[in-house]
Amino acid sequence: MEYKSEKVSFKNNENHLLDARLELPIHEPPTSFAIFVHCFTCSKNVHAATRLSRSLTQAGIGVLRFDFTGLGNSDGDFSNTNFSTNVSDLISAYHHMLENNMTPQLLIGHSLGGAAVLAAKDLMPEIKGVVTINAPSDTQHVELLFEEDIKEIETQGIASVTLAGRQFVIKKQFLDDVRSINLENKISNLGVPLLIFHTPQDRVVSPDHALKIYTAASQPKNLLSLEGASHMLNDRADSNYVAAIISAWAQRYII
Numbered sequence: 001m002e003y004k005s006e007k008v009s010f011k012n013n014e015n016h017l018l019d020a021r022l023e024l025p026i027h028e029p030p031t032s033f034a035i036f037v038h039c040f041t042c043s044k045n046v047h048a049a050t051r052l053s054r055s056l057t058q059a060g061i062g063v064l065r066f067d068f069t070g071l072g073n074s075d076g077d078f079s080n081t082n083f084s085t086n087v088s089d090l091i092s093a094y095h096h097m098l099e100n101n102m103t104p105q106l107l108i109g110h111s112l113g114g115a116a117v118l119a120a121k122d123l124m125p126e127i128k129g130v131v132t133i134n135a136p137s138d139t140q141h142v143e144l145l146f147e148e149d150i151k152e153i154e155t156q157g158i159a160s161v162t163l164a165g166r167q168f169v170i171k172k173q174f175l176d177d178v179r180s181i182n183l184e185n186k187i188s189n190l191g192v193p194l195l196i197f198h199t200p201q202d203r204v205v206s207p208d209h210a211l212k213i214y215t216a217a218s219q220p221k222n223l224l225s226l227e228g229a230s231h232m233l234n235d236r237a238d239s240n241y242v243a244a245i246i247s248a249w250a251q252r253y254i255i
Contacts, residue, residue, distance in 0.1 A: 019073035020066035030062035037113030043072030055243030082177035137212035
């Protein structure tokens with residue numbers, strides 16, 4: 001697979017420098033641009049983000065993937081972030097691309113990143129399509145990842161939680177924020193084609209969430225099963241398959 005990868009950085013609304021990579025076709029200019037949004041506490045370098053973004057360059061799509069505030073190589077303190085700051089970071093990425101003559105037309109979000117693209121789309125008028133991968137239909141779902149720590153966060157205002165073997169500090173403001181989001185309303189007013197991928201065996205985000213997203217959305221919409229894939233799309237064949245479907249779908253609705 002041939003592609004060109006460039007290091008990119010831009011500032012968010014809090015003046016934090018966010019780290020990003022821009023994946024580009026190597027032989028010709030991109031026919032369109034996309035933004036890939038990673039999962040909760042992940043980074044732009046997880047397998048799903050890296051492999052899928054690079055696979056899309058083979059269809060002529062340039063893809064920006066970036067680290068949210070306080071994650072990966074981006075500046076800032078993760079404990080001061082929440083779902084709304086993630087959405088704000090995504091909007092900053094969108095404006096960075098506009099300012100550099102790379103108008104994004106497609107949003108792709110993995111897991112909680114899928115919820116972020118659904119929530120942010122109405123603030124991005126140039127976006128022509130949205131893709132979610134193993135995404136929850138509500139932001140409150142993320143609380144299940146550290147449910148044994150919820151009481152401590154609510155009473156003490158802060159707790160150190162273990163997620164995927166790593167320690168993260170979660171503050172009560174994070175809970176207050178995710179509980180305040182009405183994602184169903186965002187989905188029903190999306191206004192652009194929606195492509196939903198979900199793993200039937202997903203133990204992190206139940207496939208019921210995909211059905212709820214599909215039901216809330218208006219046409220055109222598509223729901224595809226990722227039979228046998230992991231939540232994180234760890235198998236290269238799965239990420240390549242998703243990229244191939246997105247490429248074909250984009251030819252019809254985006255490009």
